[in-house]
Amino acid sequence: MDFRRALSLALACLALATCMAGCAPAPPAPGVPPATAPAVPEAARIVSLVPSFTEILHAVGAQDQLVGVSSYCDYPPEAKSLPRVGGYFDPNYEAIIALKPNLVLVSDYRGETKDRLGSFGIRVQAYPHNTIAEIVDAIRKIGALTGRETEANTQVDALLARIDAARAATKGLPRERVLLSVGRDLSDSTLKEVYASGPVGFLNEVLEAAGGANALQPGAADYPVLTAEGILTLKPDRVFEILDANSAAQVADGSVMKAWQSLPHFDLDEQQRVHVFCNDYAGIPGPRIGLILDDFLAALHPELTKAAP
Secondary structure, three states, X not given: OOHHHHHHHHHHHHOOOOOOOOOOOOOOXXXXXXXXOOOOHHHHOEEEOOHHHHHHHHHOOOHHHEXXXXXXXXXXXXXXXXXXXXXXXXXXXXXXXXXXXXXXXXXXXXXXXXXXXXXXXXXXXXXXXXXXXXXXXXXXXXXXXXXXXHHHHHHHHXXXXXXXXXXXXXXXXXXXXXXXXXXXXXXXXXOOOEEEOOOOHHHHHHHHHOOEEEOOOOOOOOOOEEOXXXXXXXXXXXXXXXXXXXXXXXXXXXXXXXXXXOOOOOOHHHHOOEEEEEOOOOOOOOOOHHHHHHHHHHHHOHHHOXXXX
């Protein structure tokens, strides 16, 4: 997959604030008493086209209801063994229909996917999950859809406690200004196009909970494209580069850091001010955002890393 397509996917995962609820649940079958009918019987066979929703289904214990996933659903490892039905840009509608799903979880980033699946008579559902509050709401609602409300509430309570503990531990501490880099062409040794995460969304909220401040001021674009000159103008105290696990080789050979070292008169590497987070969870707005929080907290305030439960 080429850089721009991969980057579009990464930004889609980060910028889903416009997702709206899909079709309403169908009523119980005639003759089935409401007290004994499942809350949403249609959710018995689920196809997920969103990595974060796949993670939520596993987190709440509803993985047995999942019958197919997108090409980008790689966590947990068990998800890789399920039938793949394409991704944001190339959903395989025939493969989806062949799985006979009762519910497909999608992203409104690709509204035509939602509309076309709906035209086949398939129930489609989407949830916004760009902020911490929306992620929490998605966990609760997917838990309700699958009859796993108790498990979902347990996940939410633990996540919120973790975030609250970090906020309490960093309250009143000096806040360094951090540039959040969420996408660029890693094959380019210069910083021509750096996609940054602005002062909105879950990454920004996690950064603030960890005791940092976004180098981009309120009013900036959600995901502006910066050049080396633009970065120098911002003068961030640190750079957090968010990469997926597929970039591990480029991190290991030093090519990722080399680009940052090319910034003139601004040796970010000198005091370990560039932090590269290369894993399979940093860009996913799902139940593992507590791991991103731990990473950010360790970089900004290593003395407090034991504060978050």
